Amino acid sequence: xxxxxxxxxxxxxxxxxxxxxxxxxxxxxxxxxxxxxxxxxxxxxxxxxxxxxxxxxxxxxxxxxxxxxxxxxxxxxxxxxxxxxxxxxxxxxxxxxxxxxxxxxxxxxxxxxxxxxxxxxxxxxxxxxxxxxxxxxxxxxxxxxxxxxxxxxxxxxxxxxxxxxxxxxxxxx
Numbered sequence: 157x158x159x160x161x162x163x164x165x166x167x168x169x170x171x172x173x174x175x176x177x178x179x180x181x182x183x184x185x186x187x188x189x190x191x192x193x194x195x196x197x198x199x200x201x202x203x204x205x206x207x208x209x210x211x212x213x214x215x216x217x218x219x220x221x222x223x224x225x226x227x228x229x230x231x232x233x234x235x236x237x238x239x240x241x242x243x244x245x246x247x248x249x250x251x252x253x254x255x256x257x258x259x260x261x262x263x264x265x266x267x268x269x270x271x272x273x274x275x276x277x278x279x280x281x282x283x284x285x286x287x288x289x290x291x292x293x294x295x296x297x298x299x300x301x302x303x304x305x306x307x308x309x310x311x312x313x314x315x316x317x318x319x320x321x322x323x324x325x326x327x328x329x
Contacts, residue, residue, distance in 0.1 A: 197256075
């Protein structure tokens with residue numbers, strides 16, 4: 157009986173601790189690219205060009221992808237449906253400020269539903285451009301609970317680092 161009380165108390169403590177986690181999250185990474193913002197911006201603002209640098213594109217080469225809406229910029233839509241690792245989702249560019257900022261709405265459908273924002277910012281830094289990529293949004297209870305066991309910052313952040321490094325390699329070629 158004592159073991160049951162201890163087990164229930166432990167589970168309750170974990171659930172309470174998860175509930176007390178922040179209601180919002182933000183994952184962000186940056187890189188310096190030796191090029192002007194006008195050379196970098198098109199690679200971010202056009203989903204057709206993402207295949208060359210986005211690490212998500214390499215996880216499931218058999219994933220079904222579609223482009224719709226505008227060719228690039230505001231209204232451009234990218235949808236994917238792949239294996240369990242990439243899941244299913246949709247991104248749409250909702251803000252595009254030439255050579256400085258691109259904001260996207262991202263909707264994950266599978267394996268878990270989620271609705272977040274992705275933002276790229278390009279800023280001059282001496283003879284280079286600082287490119288930042290961030291994803292942010294609300295953290296529902298299930299996300300708070302999962303983040304006790306898995307670091308979203310490490311999982312997503314490492315992919316952002318990889319993607320930004322790929323983008324840098326393409327631009328600085």
